Amino acid sequence: MANSSSGMAVNDDCKLKFMELKAKRSYRFIVFKIEEKIQQVTVEKLGEPNESYEHFTDSLPANECRYAVYDFDFTTEENVQKSKIFFIAWAPDTSRIRSKMLYASSKDRFRRELDGVQVELQATDPSEMSMDIIKSRVF
Template structure:
């Protein structure tokens, strides 16, 4: 599995301009319960020292209800995907919504 050129272009635009964000809740609601996805999200958060930060995060969404073959393909191609999108700062694997809670993502970003 390779990264589509359009995906790479959008990623470079995100890195340069940081202009594609939805709210985190809107983003998580858009994920399907039975389909694996790689998701890149520009995560804005406040540190414990009250500093505004932003980290480009890769979430490997592989829900328990997705087909086994799909989970295997996504698991085996994640490293290549990450290499092709140079600049990922935070990585998270999630199989259900609780694993990608905003607090969980923030704890990895700090």
């Protein structure tokens, strides 16, 4: 399962939890971490369905890279309840260069494993994934 360009495997649990988020809405968000020692993407944190966007952003470390998916609920102008699944590549400026390179080189392959993501964001600081930006990307 390892990718020849980055050598990064994706733990089966990542896809399983993502399918539960997408199909059953079992989670509000999932934070994924690359375990460098074993060269694998793993699930770091699962957000309960009732957790807020603030809970989600608080679970991203201030100076370490992560991947995350967030299930965003919204109401259209026609008053229809909808949701979109966001994929967020979190790479704060303060994280290690090696870590940023590892996450950047593995992102596309990992993102393809998560079938059903509708919006993708790259963020290097919290302002780049503020609720205003999330809302602007759904309409």
